[in-house]
Amino acid sequence: MSLLEVTDVAKRFGGVVALDGVTMRVDEGEILGLVGPNGSGKSTLINVLSGFYAGDRGRVEFAGTDATSLRANRVAALGIARTFQIPRPFDTMTPRENIATSYMFGQHRHSLPEAREAAGEWLEFTGLGDVADLAITELTLHQLKFLELARALATQPSLLLLDEVLAGLNPSEINQSVEMIQRVHARGITLLIVEHVMRAVMALSHRIVVLDQGKVIVEGVPEQVMADPAVVRAYLGDRGLDA
């Protein structure tokens, strides 16, 4: 059953067409990989879905509710959370306070004392217990990425949009993160992951959607998609086929 239904969504910035009529869906309970070359519109799509940009046309439906052009905080209240490629923690707050803040808002409202209590669960889940009360400046990139994830999880989303959580991590950190994403999925959260690390996308995704120049060019199961000539062409250009 589809949880998120995207129909003919377009977005342009001045003369640049970032999304040119994207139609796709995310099924309940799956991990969907969204891939494509740089500038193919992946981040723009995430921004439209999470309410940061209003699309120029098209329709977004989430769990049967029309979510087209809702403000970001309304989208969050419906149960869609996102992370940012470059972590953007609230930098006057500790990791614990970051998570508590997001728990208070998100999909359900909670009071401050409840949030202080609940923050511990997400800190533990992401292994940030040791740094919970440090200043943000003392965290490593790896920890900041996990905090980004923990904060999104604390909104108790039904659908989580992960924007390049693996970028900038070393191989062992990537393995750790992949395992973490699987544990998130095991909690019953549907995931849409935008990712450049192909090894991870192939390992995680049930289904893959490939974007190129603002359009969906292929979708299907990982092996099938990666063997598709159109995908090879999009990534490597025409000469890729000769190799």
Place this chain on the structure above:
Amino acid sequence: MTGSRLRTLIGFGAVALTLGFFPALQEALDLPRFLVIFLFTTMFWVSQASSWNILTGFAGYFSFGQGAWYGIGVYTVSVLVGKHGWPFVAALPFAGLAAGAAGLLLGVVVFRLRRLSGEIFALTTLAVAFVLAAVARLSPAIDGGTGIFMTGTPIPEFLGDFSTAMYRLTLVFALLTVLAAYLIHDSRLGWGLFAIRDDEQVADGLGVPVFRYKMAALGANAFFAGLMGGVWSLQLGFVTVDDVFNIRVPLFVILMSVLGGMSHWMGPVLGAVIITTLSDRLNSAGLADVSQIIIGALLVVLALAVREGVYLRMRDRWVTTAAIFFGVLALVTVLDINSSLISDFAYAIVATTVAMLVPSGVWERVRAARGGNGRGGPPDILAEDLTEANT
């Protein structure tokens, strides 16, 4: 958590009671009458700075609009009382309501335009005060350029004589403002505002209703500023556009809050006490002109040196703070340097504040020299050298 709230509220009650009985105490002990005036001036500024900080310190929207909200309060009461003969106390609530409504009106316009933040927001709030000043000057129904006399306004008997009435009114409204700031600081609303201050887009994405929260912060700021403005129209006596809509109120609240610290509700309270004391002493020493220079210089030092403000530093080093404060106070009293009560306190306050303005690197060294209960490990050589170069 609830324990700390209880402690704060008990502390609040204690301060309220002490201040509440002060006028009676002043008469009983035959202390200088001037103390009452000094305290109500301080409470005026405590309220102004605290209300400004709800918007700027908590939500991070830098505002020069304090003069506008204060001015609306002053003029609402002056027009209702001075021109329409309303009883003073009946006019007071409208000072808060009118300013609050004006704040919300500005918010609807400014906060709906998504890209309008930062410097543009600050400039817009400044422009509001200019526009209001022009409107008041041109409109005979408000001022018309002639000013309004508030001297001789009847004050209800239960409030006491003029100074006592001013004292009681400013006390009640200052307590209300600080209580509101505290309750917001420790609530869902407050944390939502902090999130907006740190990264509004991210806050929005996590479900913080950014528009409503910013409206609440701006509305509360304007409401309390206007209420206290209404009270202050009595103190002004003769209300003129130039006296009311000038840059003095916004500049002082900024200075006070920056000095005390903008991230905590106590920061502006402390900053207001320090600055009022300092500026009062300088003025009474006939140094009114120098006082502007000193206060300006202080703002520069603060902007560069102590971002978090002195309140948090004092809280973290409360033993040192108390030692310096009471040490200097005792010294001044024993040596009988100055017979006035405020001057004794002024020396102690200045000494403590200056001690807290000393860069934290120096404090770290002092702690290390004492045997170091700070962080373990070998000293960072580079940091050590930098500190040396600074001292």
